[in-house]
Amino acid sequence: DTAVSQTPKYLVTQMGNDKSIKCEQNLGHDTMYWYKQDSKKFLKIMFSYNNKELIINETVPNRFSPKSPDKAHLNLHINSLELGDSAVYFCASSQDSAGGRRQEQFFGPGTRLTVL
């Protein structure tokens, strides 16, 4: 059983298109995240939702919009894709804010986005 899953695994698209990446976790966690890993392998937080409420919104272009239909899902929609959006996008989840071991974050396999 995959704990945190993402679809698609690879996404190749033209500049200007709109695309979505889906994430689902079956761990019963309350908090979900989107990270971007650029070509230099740096991982940076983009968004986080706790119980469907947005709690982290880093300085990303407003072409990126997260949507959390329920606690187990956090999707990322990207409008008007640009060349610089090419990267690997990781979804992650953790239990809740109560601390302890439950703060451990679990990551999905990543979605490699290539914008041509």
Next chain:
Amino acid sequence: KQEVTQIPAALSVPEGENLVLNCSFTDSAIYNLQWFRQDPGKGLTSLLLIQSSQREQTSGRLNASLDKSSGRSTLYIAASQPGDSATYLCAVRPSSDYKLSFGAGTTVTVRA
């Protein structure tokens, strides 16, 4: 702003040797520190999480230490194996929010 540095950027050792990976961070007001492993083209696998009140955590051949006051953590991997070849990332969570700040990673190659 929290900055996380990992040195060295790459490490190559013969099988059987112990590995020592270093992570340093600039702001000691952390909630926890997490070590991950990333295989090429794959996601991140959580290895160890150390709470700010702890000095170390152990799991099998892995041992991670934390010295919050000096802003350092070290990951020790005993008796390395070729299967340990991967990139190891450390990430720090501040006391004030949920964000993890990641280092750039140390890429380890264990030669058979």
